[in-house]
Amino acid sequence: xxxxxxxxxxxxxxxxxxxxxxxxxxxxxxxxxxxxxxxxxxxxxxxxxxxxxxxxxxxxxxxxxxxxxxxxxxxxxxxxxxxxxxxxxxxxxxxxxxxxxxxxxxxxxxxxxxxxxxxxxxxxxxxxxxxxxxxxxxxxxxxxxxxxxxxxxxxxxxxxxxxxxxxxxxxxxxxxxxxxxxxxxxxxxxxxxxxxxxxxxxxxxxxxxxxxxxxxxxxxxxxxxxxxxxxxxxxxxxxxxxxxxxxxxxxxxxxxxxxxxxxxxxxxxxxxxxxxxxxxxxxxxxxxxxxxxxxxxxxxxxxxxxxxxxxxxxxxxxxxxxxxxxxxxxxxxxxxxxxxxxxxxxxxxxxxxxxxxxxxxxxxxxxxxxxxxxxxxxxxxxxxxxxxxxxxxxxxxxxxxxxxxxxxxxxxxxxxxxxxxxxxxxxxxxxxxxxxxxxxxxxxxxxxxxxxxxxxxxxxxxxxxxxxxxxxxxxxxxxxxxxxxxxxxxxxxxxxxxxxxxxxxxxxxxxxxxxxxxxxxxxxxxxxxxxxxxxxxxxxxxxxxxxxxxxxxxxxxxxxxxxxxxxxxxxxxxxxxxxxxxxxxxxxxxxxxxxxxxxxxxxxxxxxxxxxxxxxxxxxxxxxxxxxxxxxxxxxxxxxxxxxxxxxxxxxxxxxxxxxxxxxxxxxxxxxxxxxxxxxxxxxxxxxxxxxxxxxxxxxxxxxxxxxxxxxxxxxxxxxxxxxxxxxxxxxxxxxxxxxxxxxxxxxxxxxxxxxxxxxxxxxxxxxxxxxxxxxxxxxxxxxxxxxxxxxxxxxxxxxxxxxxxxxxxxxxxxxxxxxxxxxxxxxxxxxxxxxxxxxxxxxxxxxxxxxxxxxxxxxxxxxxxxxxxxxxxxxxxxxxxxxxxxxxx
Ligand code: BMA
Numbered sequence: 001x002x003x004x005x006x007x008x009x010x011x012x013x014x015x016x017x018x019x020x021x022x023x024x025x026x027x028x029x030x031x032x033x034x035x036x037x038x039x040x041x042x043x044x045x046x047x048x049x050x051x052x053x054x055x056x057x058x059x060x061x062x063x064x065x066x067x068x069x070x071x072x073x074x075x076x077x078x079x080x081x082x083x084x085x086x087x088x089x090x091x092x093x094x095x096x097x098x099x100x101x102x103x104x105x106x107x108x109x110x111x112x113x114x115x116x117x118x119x120x121x122x123x124x125x126x127x128x129x130x131x132x133x134x135x136x137x138x139x140x141x142x143x144x145x146x147x148x149x150x151x152x153x154x155x156x157x158x159x160x161x162x163x164x165x166x167x168x169x170x171x172x173x174x175x176x177x178x179x180x181x182x183x184x185x186x187x188x189x190x191x192x193x194x195x196x197x198x199x200x201x202x203x204x205x206x207x208x209x210x211x212x213x214x215x216x217x218x219x220x221x222x223x224x225x226x227x228x229x230x231x232x233x234x235x236x237x238x239x240x241x242x243x244x245x246x247x248x249x250x251x252x253x254x255x256x257x258x259x260x261x262x263x264x265x266x267x268x269x270x271x272x273x274x275x276x277x278x279x280x281x282x283x284x285x286x287x288x289x290x291x292x293x294x295x296x297x298x299x300x301x302x303x304x305x306x307x308x309x310x311x312x313x314x315x316x317x318x319x320x321x322x323x324x325x326x327x328x329x330x331x332x333x334x335x336x337x338x339x340x341x342x343x344x345x346x347x348x349x350x351x352x353x354x355x356x357x358x359x360x361x362x363x364x365x366x367x368x369x370x371x372x373x374x375x376x377x378x379x380x381x382x383x384x385x386x387x388x389x390x391x392x393x394x395x396x397x398x399x400x401x402x403x404x405x406x407x408x409x410x411x412x413x414x415x416x417x418x419x420x421x422x423x424x425x426x427x428x429x430x431x432x433x434x435x436x437x438x439x440x441x442x443x444x445x446x447x448x449x450x451x452x453x454x455x456x457x458x459x460x461x462x463x464x465x466x467x468x469x470x471x472x473x474x475x476x477x478x479x480x481x482x483x484x485x486x487x488x489x490x491x492x493x494x495x496x497x498x499x500x501x502x503x504x505x506x507x508x509x510x511x512x513x514x515x516x517x518x519x520x521x522x523x524x525x526x527x528x529x530x531x532x533x534x535x536x537x538x539x540x541x542x543x544x545x546x547x548x549x550x551x552x553x554x555x556x557x558x559x560x561x562x563x564x565x566x567x568x569x570x571x572x573x574x575x576x577x578x579x580x581x582x583x584x585x586x587x588x589x590x591x592x593x594x595x596x597x598x599x600x601x602x603x604x605x606x607x608x609x610x611x612x613x614x615x616x617x618x619x620x621x622x623x624x625x626x627x628x629x630x631x632x633x634x635x636x637x638x639x640x641x642x643x644x645x646x647x648x649x650x651x652x653x654x655x656x657x658x659x660x661x662x663x664x665x666x667x668x669x670x671x672x673x674x675x676x677x678x679x680x681x682x683x684x685x686x687x688x689x690x691x692x693x694x695x696x697x698x699x700x701x702x703x704x705x706x707x708x709x710x711x712x713x714x715x716x717x718x719x720x721x722x723x724x725x726x727x728x729x730x731x732x733x734x735x736x737x738x739x740x741x742x743x744x745x746x747x748x749x750x751x752x753x754x755x756x757x758x759x760x761x762x763x764x765x766x767x768x769x770x771x772x773x774x775x776x777x778x779x780x781x782x783x784x785x786x787x788x789x790x791x792x793x794x795x796x797x798x799x800x801x802x803x804x805x806x807x808x809x810x811x812x813x814x815x816x817x818x819x820x821x822x823x824x825x826x827x828x829x830x831x832x833x834x835x836x837x838x839x840x841x842x843x844x845x846x847x848x849x850x851x852x853x854x855x856x857x858x859x860x861x862x863x864x865x866x867x868x869x870x871x872x873x874x875x876x877x878x879x880x881x882x883x884x885x886x887x888x889x890x
Contacts, residue, residue: 031098033216035149039092048086056376057112057209058088058153071373072580072674072684075595077203078182084157084206091150096142098218102255104139106149107225110212113192114154120147128438129191130211131406131427131446135225138216153208156190157197163189163434170487172432173478177204181598188431191442193370194403195429200599201669201678205373222254222279224326227316228456244292244334248316251452252286254279260320264290266312266332269298300357301333301458303396304419305701305720307357309333309458311416333416333458339512341522341540346655349538350522352561353663354461356421360755362652362720363421363664364699365390365397366681367565370404370673380410385686385869386671387414389849393681393692394699397421399517399564399666402467403429406450415459422459423564423666425517426450426500428466432478435491440499447500451507463504463513465496468543470516470524471534493529517564518543537561537659543668547605550612551640554647554707559659563648567668567679568609569602570637570691571630575844576675576683586626596676603677610636613804615890628889633677635838635886638690638854641667641681645698646705650716650757667695686847686869690840690854697852702795704729704786705757713768713800715747715761717786722754727794729761731784733772734858736835737810741858742780743772749789760786765802777802778809781835783858799856805837805886813887814839814857828881829863836885843880846872857885 041052041061052061059080062068068080098104106119111127111134118124120143124136164172164186176185183198184206198204217223229248248264257280265272271293277286292298299310314332318325338355354361371378371386390398398415400407402425415422426447433439454460472478473485473492480488496515504513514521515529520539524531535542537558543565549556551568571577577585585592588603597603607616610632617628648665655661672684681691697703702725703718715729728749732741745768747761769775785797805811814836819829830839836857841850841864851865866877 031101031216031218033094033096033098033218035092035094035214035216037092039090039210041088041090044087044089052090052209053376054090054092054210054214055110055212057207057211057374058083059205059207060209060374060376070580071205072203074581074585074592077205081204084184084204084208085155087152087154088208089150089152090210091148092214093146093148095145096147096216097144098216099139099142099144101139101218102220103137103223103253104142104216104218105223105225105253106136106138107215107217108134108151108210108212109214110210111151112153112207112209112211113156113190114159116152116154118148118150118152129442129446130193131191132442132449133212139218149214151210156192156206156208157184160184160186160190160197167434167436170484172434173480174431178600180600182595188428188433191427191439191446193375193405194427194431195370195673196373198598199369199403199673200602201369201676201680202598202673203373203676207374209376211375217253219253220255221258221320222252222318222325224250224252224318224328225283226251226452227328228452229314229330229332243294244298246290246292246314246332248288248290248314249452250286250288250316250318251283252279253283254281257281258320260318260325262286262288263315263317263319264288265315266290266292267315268312269293269296271296298334301335301416302419303356303361303421304391305394305396306359306361306419306722309417309419330456331416332456335458337461337511339462339514339521344655344661347538347658347660349536349561350540351661351663352521352540353661354421356461359722360663361396361421362649362755363397363423363562363666364649364720365395365399365420365665366667366670366695367399367401368404368407368670369401371671373673375405378408382686383408383411383414386682387411387418387420389682389686389688389692390420390670391418392849393695394701395420395695397423397461397664397666398670399423399425401425401429401669402427402464402517406454409453412454412457412459416457420459421461422457423462423464423517424454424460425464425467428469428495430468430472430477432469432472432488432491433495435494440495443495444499444503447503448507451504455508455510460511462511463508464517465500465513465515467517469496470519470530471543473530474532474534489528489530497529514540517541541664545668547609551609551636552613552643554643557644557647559651559656560648560662562664563644563662564664564666565668566641566644566665568637568640569599569606569677569679570633570689571606571677572672572675572683572689573634573687573842574627574630575842576685576687577630579685579845580675586623588626588629598676606633606636606677609640613639613801613806614886615806617889619889628884631840631884632889634690634840635854637679638694638838641691642694642698645695646703646707649698649703649718650705650707652718653756653758685845687845688849688853690838693850693853693855697796697798700795702727702786704760704784704795704798706731706782706784706798706800708765708800711765713761713763713765713782714759715784716757717750717752717760718757719752720755724754725752725794726750726789727752727760727786728789729784730787731761731768731782732858733768733775733780733782734835735775735780735810736808737779737812739832739835739858739860741783742775746787769802776809778807781808783856811835811837811887814885816857816883816885818881818883819861826867827863827865829861830857830883831861832857832885833860836887839883839885841866842882842884843877844882846877846880848872 042049177183181198183204187197541564651662848868
């Protein structure tokens with residue numbers, strides 16, 4: 001690892017080996033005894049009682065016990081508020097013979113959140129942080145029979161409010177979320193998923209529970225409760241360095257100081273080393289560095305689209321007197337990451353991009369939020385499906401946003417495996433935070449534990465201190481009087497710089513650390529960590545939202561170095577909403593529709609944005625008008641995010657007016673926490689919205705982007721591939737009223753270097769139409785694609801509308817029939833008698849996805865594949881299929 005700092009130039013280079021963590025391994029007839037399973041659960045006065053699963057939470061348990069219905073149904077988020085105002089106790093009894101061991105440790109992997117822990121009537125201690133584990137030495141307290149372990153959880157809402165009251169010197173805003181969220185106050189005072197008190201896309205379910213496992217570790221000599229590693233190249237200038245090292249860290253809990261040998265090996269790389277070591281009594285970190293054999297070439301881990309995700313087996317063994325103390329194997333990966341912030345010729349400010357294994361990589365993807373309000377219900381299947389969906393939409397990166405949770409190990413394992421890069425926030429979002437000693441102390445434990453748990457994953461390429469808190473301070477979201485500003489800046493620096501950043505750099509120097517997102521990075525640091533304008537497009541990353549501006553007008557977007565958030569809302573499909581609503585709710589202005597919308601004026605904003613280019617649904621059939629409106633919001637969202645993402649991708653090479661070299665586009669947001677309107681491209685339950693189908697195209701490795709600049713049509717070729725390509729644009733002019741192209745235009749062949757965006761066609765629209773007979777802006781539209789010198793199409797086809805579809809002349813209701821329902825071969829063929837924009841196939845709640853959807857039909861026939869995610873009969877599919885296109889809604 002090395003870090004080069006030249007005035008404003010900052011480069012982090014890190015190499016890495018990573019691995020998985022690894023559970024514990026204990027020595028000498030050691031045991032790990034799980035206490036997971038059914039515990040008894042009761043509220044404070046015993047009026048609600050039954051059993052609850054561990055891992056689990058109170059809400060999930062009450063639903064299983066029948067005390068409550070589906071919390072997501074209609075207005076239940078409000079109806080079940082009482083749960084989080086009560087205190088709850090989980091109790092289990094167990095028999096054990098572990099007291100025969102020298103040491104027994106009770107480990108709580110995750111307590112949500114504030115609790116007192118008692119064993120056999122003795123108080124072991126308290127917990128106050130959902131994001132860390134707790135360990136208590138318990139051997140003297142154990143009995144052979146009937147041990148009683150109880151964990152009493154305090155109301156998180158009341159706890160947060162008490163902490164707020166105790167912080168009397170000055171407020172720590174925001175006090176409460178906006179009313180429209182129906183949420184709870186002061187979540188910034190409790191180390192808990194910040195969105196669990198409500199968010200602008202999520203319900204208020206302040207959970208309580210044991211959300212991770214509980215177990216006993218019992219051993220005689222020593223135990224290794226945690227291990228992790230990272231690798232680094234010995235030469236820090238050239239990451240293709242042939243010499244790599246792997247740093248292995250073992251957290252060892254030893255009953256007494258003892259000597260032993262530790263051997264570390266990667267057999268496939270012919271590398272192994274044995275170390276004499278002394279394990280000191282108690283819990284200590286022991287570090288070993290394995291130098292990789294120079295004669296062997298190391299295959300690197302690459303982000304998807306840039307190479308394979310190569311891995312090796314790493315083996316670690318502890319030996320004493322010829323016997324094995326512990327032995328563990330894991331995957332280990334090699335890669336380097338740099339965040340490059342250096343002067344850009346022709347542009348003030350600094351670059352901001354990632355170099356992976358020395359190669360600049362454009363990050364394409366979105367932002368990840370918690371996949372469920374009740375984390376115990378996030379199954380491996382759900383994670384797998386969401387991450388597959390991200391990969392299938394050609395994403396190579398996700399940002400784990402700072403208002404949720406540090407995800408479970410499986411999430412990062414899958415990202416490693418799929419080559420999805422992770423931008424990992426620490427869990428602080430959209431707020432100021434207190435800095436009392438005990439708050440800082442618990443955050444410090446959280447940071448150390450999370451970094452140790454996660455740093456072995458090659459997918460994680462950056463740590464980031466918080467979501468939007470630099471921006472909140474800089475642009476004064478909370479109306480802090482100028483005279484008090486210094487106090488908040490001081491708290492900000494104390495928390496994120498002096499504590500979190502310092503700890504991360506100590507625990508994991510192998511990755512870059514950013515204090516916030518958005519931030520100006522090195523420039524923010526120069527300005528004392530809070531830049532005057534953290535949204536400055538010349539530096540760092542930006543978040544950009546504008547709901548009222550016309551999203552088809554690219555000139556409204558910031559030509560940023562890196563777009564880490566941008567987006568538009570839409571509604572989920574009717575089949576998803578149906579599961580949580582009743583007939584009365586099915587209109588756009590119902591109480592239900594307002595209640596689900598947690599973003600002030602969100603429902604109106606969607607319609608206003610849609611109305612800029614489309615006729616709004618006007619069916620006299622109320623249900624139809626509702627479902628058509630849901631469809632229309634998805635059309636609007638898909639078009640808006642497409643326009644913005646294409647703008648960012650085509651801005652990766654140029655500098656215009658001193659701005660550009662955009663190297664990342666992560667839209668807000670990938671997934672949903674419940675069925676409701678939001679910025680997501682995937683609905684709760686996994687169904688793809690139109691946006692997600694669009695993402696498949698706009699994130700394609702080779703992409704044609706078309707737009708107009710002052711009456712001139714430009715087509716760019718964007719390529720993420722390594723080899724240079726030679727491409728031309730092929731543009732077809734279609735009349736809205738007919739299916740055959742009116743004329744076709746081909747550009748010259750142009751060199752498109754690997755990892756660049758270049759202009760391949762430039763032509764005045766007026767001249768183009770004049771040369772195309774009877775076309776006008778209102779009567780015609782353009783489709784285009786890229787072709788190589790041999791006439792082979794590269795990348796998807798794309799389109800450019802010369803007017804708003806609401807003004808299109810000749811656009812008529814297409815009669816689209818399903819000609820061939822070959823569901824057995826997972827395909828349907830559509831036939832249309834007219835140009836049809838935004839053709840949407842829907843099979844209701846049958847889980848699966850189409851090969852493409854929401855497309856523009858400019859030819860009579862189109863065959864679309866369908867991949868079911870669960871066994872589904874042909875007749876089910878056939879009867880569920882519906883087809884909608886733009887002219888059907890008005
Ligand atoms: C960003 C995010 C979230 C929020 C989203 C939409 O600022 O960081 O806090 O949900 O905008 O408003």
